[in-house]
Amino acid sequence: MYQTFDSAADGSMGPERAARLRAALIETGVDGFLVPRADAHQGETVAPHDERLAWLTGFTGSAGLAIVLAERAAIFVDGRYTLQAADQVDGGVFEVVATHETTPESWLRRALPEGARLGFDPWLHGRAEFDRLNEAVSARGGALVPLEPNPLDTIWEDQPPSPTGAVSIQPAELAGEAAAEKRALVGRALEEGGIDAAFLSLPDSIAWLLNIRGGDLARSPVAHCFALIRKSSEVDLFIDPDKLDGAVMAHLGNGVTVHPADALDGVLAGLGDAKVRLDRTSAPVRIATRLETAGARIDWGRDPCALPKARKNPAELAGMRAAHLRDGAAFARFLHWLETAVDAGEALTEIDVVERLEAFRDDTGALMDIAFDTICGSGPNGAIVHYRVNRKTNRALSPGELLLVDSGAQYRDGTTDITRTMALGAAPDAARRPFTLVLKGMIAISRARWPKGLTGRDLDPLARAALWRAGLDYDHGTGHGVGCYLNVHEGPQSLSRRGGEVPFEPGMILSNEPGYYRNGAFGIRIENLVVVTEPSIPEGGDRTMLGFETLTLAPIDRRMIVPDLLDADERAWLDSYHARVRDELSPVVPAETAAWLSRACAPLDTQ
Incomplete structure (x- = not known):
């Protein structure tokens, strides 16, 4: 099986480990330390x-930051994780702070002692985050102090080794473009x-650019590496050479020079007066510092692979449709x-539910991995937005309860992410x-039409109205962007009132997943993946519009719907969607499942 249910994380060890970290900080000469949920590649x-x-x-969530001071400590999480963090973290050591109420910067302005030196690992923070934190620390007369090695690593005796997964080739027929064409484009x-030149720290950007995939991370088929792409389209790839076999080396070709990871500083030092693109959100502060020391001119801007990677080409879209079927x-x-069974x-x-779902996906014979640890919350556990079941x-x-299941799969031709909430x-x-109100929001996004130039921030209210x-x-x-046999969470596009600032373009794939959560009772989320398309202009229209095509194929629990709350257009969309689900899936499932689909996908007025 792909998902494990025991975690090495143990909140009961928080007091002892925080005390040991504080002792290490005293030896280092700083008054506190930042501990993000991050690595040097700034991926999720x-x-x-x-x-x-x-x-x-x-705390085992996918996003968070701890600040440990001599007398106080806090962990900052977003709205997905407030309940989870409160359950997992020792509140006597770490104050749990919701970032939509109090940011780390505002907390520091109150909690940081005057003139304090706050340590940080320069490999684990991008410049955008550093600048926000530095402003808050400076307001207290303090300073951010880069620390290498990371003092937490010095007290983590059984820290696992760095990953050494093998790199593989993503076939051109699935990638849709040769790596040389992508390098020339960038x-x-x-x-x-x-x-x-541009420095690339995101492993999925490098995987897309070079048509490779990796095995360093569970759930995400990428390799830990850095790259420098020059305007000539030549690439310097910094990676453990043991990850590359002869076939991969031949695939990379003469346009890619492979260096061991420890050669990075030397190559950066040789850039002299070059103008180098860095992404404020993903390039480590350590890289910016090294380039500035070398005399390079930094051009702050978006990772140049982000937008072309997000705009899926016809081959990638065909693969995604096949994966979703x-x-x-x-x-x-x-x-x-x-x-x-119920x-x-x-x-x-x-x-039991998680394991059985994985077994059905494994039966396809094409499953490479699950896309993320399955969220399977029954009753009150469903109200924990990113709940991960474990044996405790x-x-x-x-x-009589609800079951929320949010899951996905990695196939060689595509990535899926689907949530359904079912009555037991x-x-x-x-x-x-x-x-039904959540369903109305999901349908509103599915049916949306909008003029070019709008962003996820513009469309997000449709799901909430x-x-x-x-x-x-x-x-x-x-909603979040989704990669093609890459990360299930992919930027720069998103459907969000916070951060959804990138205009949608044809070929972008996003999730459509409004929800509602009643603490201690139940959680509701309905999620389909959608791709941005250019629908035909209606008669009388005079402006090009964009819209969504739904990729996900799965029934929505009709027992949960209050029909009178849906208007005629919403009913028509739901019945049409269910007819499509039935027609496309029935030929590829066992006869007894096809019979069940006929009932589950019947028109709403027949329930």
Whole structure:
């Protein structure tokens, strides 16, 4: 099986580990230290070697920051993780702070002693984050102090080693473009912008650029490496050479020079007066400092691979559609099994559900990995937005409750991410109205049309309008970008009121996942993946519009819907979507599942 249910993180060790870190800081001569959930590549997924925040605090979420001072400590998490952090972290050591209420910078302005020296690992912070924190520290008359090596690493005796996964080739028929064509595209863009080279720290950008994939991270098929692409389209790749076999070396070709990772400083030092593009959000502060020391001129701007990677080409879109058909068949088998087992009174737990869903995906014969640890929350566990079941929290499914399952798969031709919220037996009355309001928001995004130039921030209110009218909301973004056999969370596009600033372009893939969460009772989320398209202009229209095509194929639990809350257009969309799910999946699932699909996808007025 792909998902494990035991975590090395232990919040009960927080007091002892925080005390040891404070002792190490005294020896280093600083008054505090920043511990982000990050690695040198600034990706969302980190290897066990880099799980410093989890080791120190016990918090296992995918985003967070701890600040440890001599007398106080806090962990900062966003709205997805406030309940989880409160459950996992020793509140006697770490104050749990929601970032939508109090930012780390505002907390530092109150908590940091006057004139304090606050240590940080320069490999683990981008310049944008550094500048925000530095402003707050400077306001207290203090200073941010770079520390190498990381003092936390010196006290983590059993820290796992750095990953050494093998690199593989992403075939051209799936990538849609040869790596040389991609390098030429990025090189031309740099030359046109008067830029000599760009430093790449995001492993998925390098994987896209060179048509490679890796095995350094669970769930994300990327390799830990850095790269420097020059305006000539030549690339310097900094990677452990043991990860590359002869076939990969031949694939990289003469346009890519492979260096061991420890050669990076020397190459940067040779850039002299070159103008080098760095991304404020992803390039480590350590790289900017090294370039400035060498005399290079830094051009702060977006990673030049980000937008072309986000705009999926026809081959990638074909692969994503094939992956979603395959995954939809596996998910339909899972839903049929779940409903049958619950109706039969079979005793099930959350872990049973996760393992059975993985088994159906594994039966496809094409599963490379799951896309992320499956979120499977029954009853009150569903209200924990990014809940990850483990053997301590594993809960038995109970009739009359809701089950929220957010899961995805990595196939060689595409990445999937789907959430469905199901009634376990009879639908609970208290949840049907909010479920329908969430569904209205999901349908609104699915049906949206908008003029070119709008961003995710512009569209996000469509998903929330029905909830807002009822005095309800949710504390996470409505959607994130998705890679093609790459990271399930991909920028720069997003559907969010915070950070959704990149205009949508055809070929971009996003999730569409509004939700609602009632603490201690249930959680609701409905998620499909969608791709930005250029629909035909209606008769009488005079402006090009963009829209969404839905990729995900899976029934939505009709038992949970209050039909009278849907208008005629919403009903028509739902019935049309269900007809498509039934027609496309029925030929590729067992006969008994096809019969179940006919019932699950029947028109709403027949329930």
